[in-house]
Amino acid sequence: xxxxxxxxxxxxxxxxxxxxxxxxxxxxxxxxxxxxxxxxxxxxxxxxxxxxxxxxxxxxxxxxxxxxxxxxxxxxxxxxxxxxxxxxxxxxxxxxxxxxxxxxxxxxxxxxxxxxxxxxxxxxxxxxxxxxxxxxxxxxxxxxxxxxxxxxxxxxxxxxxxxxxxxxxxxxxxxxxxxxxxxxxxxxxxxxxxxxxxxxxxxxxxxxxxxxxxxxxxxxxxxxxxxxxxxxxxxxxxxxxxxxxxxxxxxxxxxxxxxxxxxxxxxxxxxxxxxxxxxxxxxxxx
Amino acid sequence: xxxxxxxxxxxxxxxxxxxxxxxxxxxxxxxxxxxxxxxxxxxxxxxxxxxxxxxxxxxxxxxxxxxxxxxxxxxxxxxxxxxxxxxxxxxxxxxxxxxxxxxxxxxxxxxxxxxxxxxxxxxxxxxxxxxxxxxxxxxxxxxxxxxxxxxxxxxxxxxxxxxxxxxxxxxxxxxxxxxxxxxxxxxxxxxxxxxxxxxxxxxxxxxxxxxxxxxxxxxxxxxxxxxxxxxxxx
Numbered sequence: 480x481x482x483x484x485x486x487x488x489x490x491x492x493x494x495x496x497x498x499x500x501x502x503x504x505x506x507x508x509x510x511x512x513x514x515x516x517x518x519x520x521x522x523x524x525x526x527x528x529x530x531x532x533x534x535x536x537x538x539x540x541x542x543x544x545x546x547x548x549x550x551x552x553x554x555x556x557x558x559x560x561x562x563x564x565x566x567x568x569x570x571x572x573x574x575x576x577x578x579x580x581x582x583x584x585x586x587x588x589x590x591x592x593x594x595x596x597x598x599x600x601x602x603x604x605x606x607x608x609x610x611x612x613x614x615x616x617x618x619x620x621x622x623x624x625x626x627x628x629x630x631x632x633x634x635x636x637x638x639x640x641x642x643x644x645x646x647x648x649x650x651x652x653x654x655x656x657x658x659x660x661x662x663x664x665x666x667x668x669x670x671x672x673x674x675x676x677x678x679x680x681x682x683x684x685x686x687x688x689x690x691x692x693x694x695x696x697x698x699x700x701x702x703x704x705x706x707x708x709x710x711x712x713x714x715x716x717x718x719x720x721x722x723x724x725x726x727x728x729x730x731x732x733x734x735x736x737x738x739x740x741x742x743x744x745x746x747x748x749x750x751x752x753x754x755x756x757x758x759x760x761x762x763x764x765x
Numbered sequence: 766x767x768x769x770x771x772x773x774x775x776x777x778x779x780x781x782x783x784x785x786x787x788x789x790x791x792x793x794x795x796x797x798x799x800x801x802x803x804x805x806x807x808x809x810x811x812x813x814x815x816x817x818x819x820x821x822x823x824x825x826x827x828x829x830x831x832x833x834x835x836x837x838x839x840x841x842x843x844x845x846x847x848x849x850x851x852x853x854x855x856x857x858x859x860x861x862x863x864x865x866x867x868x869x870x871x872x873x874x875x876x877x878x879x880x881x882x883x884x885x886x887x888x889x890x891x892x893x894x895x896x897x898x899x900x901x902x903x904x905x906x907x908x909x910x911x912x913x914x915x916x917x918x919x920x921x922x923x924x925x926x927x928x929x930x931x932x933x934x935x936x937x938x939x940x941x942x943x944x945x946x947x948x949x950x951x952x953x954x955x956x957x958x959x960x961x962x963x964x965x966x967x968x969x970x971x972x973x974x975x976x977x978x979x980x981x982x983x984x985x986x987x988x989x990x991x992x993x994x995x996x997x998x999x
Binding site for chain 2: 641644645647648650651652654655656657658659660661662663
């Protein structure tokens with residue numbers, strides 16, 4: 480029983496990271512109608528920007544994270560305005576392939592600047608807290624608390640602010656948004672700002688949970704997409720739920736399968752959803 | 766001075782012209798009905814005003830200002846609002862949020878305008894927090910019209926506002942069109958229910974194969990034998 484509880488805790492932690500990544504994928508899909516394959520690499524970029532600010536400029540950790548969120552958002556807006564903007568009316572497949580290329584470039588950039596070897600924010604071992612036979616590291620509490628704060632911020636943004644409502648409106652019906660006088664170019668920019676900031680946070684949490692590596696975001700893209708699809712692509716709340724489902728399922732699967740099969744579990748879940756409920760468990764965008 | 770003036774407009778969606786010389790004029794406080802058979806270019810005549818179809822030749826002027834080819838988000842700033850025939854609400858947004866989106870361009874306090882809209886459409890006032898996608902067809906049409914009124918436009922374009930509605934809702938929508946008009950808003954309405962539309966409108970235009978066929982007061986068009994035979998089903 481303790482073992483199962485422990486795995487669920489790990490699943491929720493891993494699920495938090497997946498969920499934050501999946502929300503960004505879902506937001507950009509909802510508003511721009513294309514699957515952004517560079518999203519994982521935006522996560523990587525965010526994680527390394529934290530390293531640059533924290534280890535390079537010796538800023539406090541909380542400030543480093545804020546700087547990283549801002550820099551990643553700026554990178555995403557820059558990529559959108561210089562590249563994706565030209566393909567707004569193009570076939571989504573062209574956008575998908577170009578995002579694949581963007582991902583490669585960002586990954587290579589990280590590799591050129593920081594090298595290919597793994598790194599950590601703080602060397603040394605963290606001693607986990609123990610209670611009722613369960614273990615949780617201080618870093619894990621940062622991940623859980625941080626995710627909670629970000630999900631609340633996202634919720635308030637989407638439900639209460641003018642721009643958040645416009646984002647939902649544009650995901651619902653882009654033509655009607657334009658007819659209503661909504662400045663759709665500004666909505667697109669805000670979508671990138673929100674999606675990329677959440678990606679940067681997810682990347683930071685992923686690095687906290689394990690290590691920094693130039694291909695860390697690329698490798699987590701599969702469970703992130705699985706979560707977004709599971710929740711109904713285009714639905715940010717569904718993506719959050721999807722993230723936790725994927726995270727917990729992957730961890731629990733280690734009870735019966737070798738941990739090496741964890742990505743396969745995410746993949747299997749995605750395939751099952753696509754076969755039996757292609758619009759996701761919460762019915763997403765077509 | 767006319768509110769809107771369309772001068773021999775040719776255009777469509779990039780291929781062959783759908784409109785082959787359509788001219789029409791909307792005066793201040795007027796209701797104009799545009800009728801005609803399927804494929805006559807009625808909806809396209811509305812879409813060219815809103816930059817959703819291309820004008821190849823001819824001009825469109827609004828309040829004496831040339832708006833030919835202006836993009837939709839710029840047209841709406843001029844004081845024209847448009848209610849498309851289908852997909853005219855944000856389904857996952859609440860009724861209230863739909864109205865808020867209609868007022869996106871407004872930087873001032875628009876609560877008074879929202880109150881006015883709820884007075885025009887009492888059923889909406891009871892369903893402020895309900896998602897628009899869960900409403901009935903008639904109620905959805907009300908949300909769409911309410912959204913379009915949030916900017917307090919000078920001209921309202923309605924593309925088949927009663928299509929697919931039950932007779933009860935149809936009567937209600939036509940009555941509301943009259944109410945909106947009595948607020949001083951000019952209305953251009955494309956309608957399949959030609960008799961009712963002409964009965965309501967001050968003037969009407971009959972289009973066929975992308976060109977003007979008849980233009981007269983609503984009453985005269987209803988009395989015109991040829992119009993009745995060809996376009997009103999006898």
